[in-house]
Amino acid sequence: MDPVDGALEKFRIFKKDDFEADWIKVMERSFGQVYRVKLKLWREKCALKSFDTTLTGTSFYRRMIEEASKMEKVTFKYIVSVYGVCNDPPAMVMEYMSNGSLDHLLTSHMLMWPKKFQMIHEATMGMNFLHSMNPPLLHLNLKPSNILLDDHLHIKISDFGLIKWEEAGSKKEFIENLTARGSICYIPPEAFTLCPEHPGTKFDVYSFSIVMWEILTQKKPYQGGKRSSTMTVLMKVSSGRRPGLEKIPDDKPHECEQMITIMQRCWDQDPRERPDFSDTVRKTEALIDVLGIGGCSNGDNTHKPDYTMLSPSCGRKSTCSLANPPDMSNTRDDILNLLSRKD
């Protein structure tokens, strides 16, 4: 049997009619759109990520079914669930993440240190899960816009496994595809060499280190006064340059030094020197446990909103030291009052 037909047999295929009529556009993308839709049968909100087949090619839908059928099997607390695919419009149907992307949160709100640490640990948990599959499921496009936030501001990894080295035709196309998606800063230096090896788990470890830097600094990498060009980033990274540690705020708690050490190991020029997520996750877990802010490893805080870990006022330095984590006992109203936007 054709493997695609095999995947089709078991896999959920939705049609336009399966959703209520009011589609809310969440995001316009260069390759399609993301909508918030409601499934008539389940009475549940879902995200529908459509793909423009004029840009992606006609074989794309078949490939998407193959990929989505693999993703459907991945169920883990820190991974966005894929429910199936839609045939018209060609789209992936997945869990709706009410608080959008980490990318947006990092620019819109000040995060307090405990929340930063918790997010780093949760991202490591998600990545460790993908890499512990057999064979490891490579993400190859890990970045803050592919890290989504649930109702309680806990993170889930999204869009894993959509980028494929083999299908790109050439290494140049692979890099071009990622660059077109705004992912240049997350590509490790070895991918820019003349004869790069097939990307492995250490590709994602590198991307993760840049995500760590963005969480710690709440800034975009390699931006002096203006946005760096693709070529500038490529040259810098190839020559061993990395985002500056001086951008990490001075009010950092001393535990941050350990996070920085992990980050620096993860962005090592030599991929063999970068740790596996199975190693990193133990270190971030230990940090979280020492600080008593985790709860993510035993799942006992999933119903607690974490708004308390967003800084109460814009531009104000966080007064929260990690040795004295914030009071988490606020009512939901108190919590919402604490939310503030960055300018």
Ligand code: ATP
């Ligand atoms: P890439 O194609 O490289 O993944 P991207 O992540 O910037 O690029 P999309 O994956 O289309 O683009 O996502 C765009 C935005 O849509 C996300 O940053 C997020 O705000 C929103 N989004 C995507 N998936 C979901 C979802 N499952 N639930 C809620 N919002 C989502």
Ligand code: MG
């Ligand atoms: Mg994405």
